[in-house]
Amino acid sequence: MERxxxxxxxxxxLAAPFDMQLPSFVxxxxxxxxxxxxxxTKRGRVRTYEIAPERLKxxxxxxxxxxxxxxxxxxxxxxxxxQLKDKESDS
Numbered sequence: 001m002e003r004x005x006x007x008x009x010x011x012x013x014l015a016a017p018f019d020m021q022l023p024s025f026v027x028x029x030x031x032x033x034x035x036x037x038x039x040x041t042k043r044g045r046v047r048t049y050e051i052a053p054e055r056l057k058x059x060x061x062x063x064x065x066x067x068x069x070x071x072x073x074x075x076x077x078x079x080x081x082x083q084l085k086d087k088e089s090d091s
Contacts (some may be wrong), residue, residue: 002050004038008050 003014015025029049032038036055040047 001030001037004051008048011047011049014049046051 001015003009011022011026011029014029015022018025029038029040033040033049036052038049039052040049042048
């Protein structure tokens with residue numbers, strides 16, 4: 001995914017930095033394609049992959065919602081701890 005963020009690449013280009021057989025690497029790409037995180041096109045014998053940004057937007061939106069949820073929880077926890085400290089110092 002990191003490599004594809006720089007632009008489309010062929011299977012060979014994507015597999016080059018990894019120490020694995022090409023058929024195994026293609027299986028990994030197939031999983032990414034089935035999950036619609038990437039898409040491929042075939043021209044002759046060369047298959048080229050690229051990121052499918054619309055699917056990543058779904059993940060980004062979900063993570064943003066979780067981030068907001070956790071920030072609110074941590075803010076409440078911070079207020080609670082501050083109240084405890086204030087009560088302790090008043091005693």
